[in-house]
Amino acid sequence: VRYWAVVPAAGIGSRMASDRPKQYLPLQHKTVIEHSLQHLLSHERIEAVYIPLAEHDGYWPDLRISRHPKIKTLLGGKERADSVLNTLTAMADVAGDQDWVLVHDAARPCLRKQSVHLLLDTLSGESRGGILANPVNDTIKKVANEDEILETVDRQQLWQAQTPQMFRFGLLRDSLQRALAAGVNITDEASAVEWAGHSAKVVCGPSDNIKITRAEDLPLAEFILSRQNE
Ligand code: C5P
Numbered sequence: 001v002r003y004w005a006v007v008p009a010a011g012i013g014s015r016m017a018s019d020r021p022k023q024y025l026p027l028q029h030k031t032v033i034e035h036s037l038q039h040l041l042s043h044e045r046i047e048a049v050y051i052p053l054a055e056h057d058g059y060w061p062d063l064r065i066s067r068h069p070k071i072k073t074l075l076g077g078k079e080r081a082d083s084v085l086n087t088l089t090a091m092a093d094v095a096g097d098q099d100w101v102l103v104h105d106a107a108r109p110c111l112r113k114q115s116v117h118l119l120l121d122t123l124s125g126e127s128r129g130g131i132l133a134n135p136v137n138d139t140i141k142k143v144a145n146e147d148e149i150l151e152t153v154d155r156q157q158l159w160q161a162q163t164p165q166m167f168r169f170g171l172l173r174d175s176l177q178r179a180l181a182a183g184v185n186i187t188d189e190a191s192a193v194e195w196a197g198h199s200a201k202v203v204c205g206p207s208d209n210i211k212i213t214r215a216e217d218l219p220l221a222e223f224i225l226s227r228q229n230e
Pocket residue numbers: 007008009010011012013023052076077078079080081083084105106107108211212213
């Protein structure tokens with residue numbers, strides 16, 4: 001059984017209001033995506049890291065990391081799930097159904113090395129897989145008509161999904177294929193696996209594995225990384 005990684009980076013980051021996609025914004029002497037890739041590239045068990053990119057991406061070729069021997073790039077799709085499915089389809093000649101694939105957001109730069117080890121150690125004995133996640137701390141409201149509270153959701157059962165999300169290659173490819181064909185809105189790998197009727201696990205990781213979504217997330221990531229490097 002082998003391990004592979006997929007780092008979707010084909011998004012244009014429309015919520016960011018910046019001059020470039022968020023994965024290419026500067027962060028601690030590098031770009032966001034270079035941090036996101038770091039511990040996947042250095043992990044000895046991960047054979048290769050596949051990166052779906054947007055068409056005409058002019059930023060990627062300028063990065064030094066783009067010439068890393070473990071990296072393979074290809075064309076992404078319309079939504080994140082399309083980008084991941086395109087990649088898994090392209091990997092079919094190298095990856096076996098029982099191999100593991102770790103999918104990690106290009107926009108999640110604060111992933112710790114220990115979290116990658118924790119995920120592999122916890123899930124490698126499983127038949128399907130699971131995700132890095134964190135219990136929700138805030139009280140969560142369900143809201144309709146923009147500002148009307150419908151109810152308070154019991155937070156005891158709520159977890160925030162992070163990445164990497166680690167699943168058996170064949171199971172993830174088939175689940176994504178079926179879910180997308182059925183028109184289901186898929187925002188992470190686990191939602192496709194759940195929709196296909198398979199159970200998946202959460203692995204509790206640190207809450208500082210944040211995704212860069214808005215401009216205010218960048219200084220926060222800067223702070224988290226500086227603390228990790230202390
Ligand atoms: O937009 P969001 O924050 O959900 O994007 C999460 C990740 O998915 C980002 O790394 C982004 O580049 C990637 N993505 C992609 N293909 C798309 C849309 C998003 O690879 N069509």
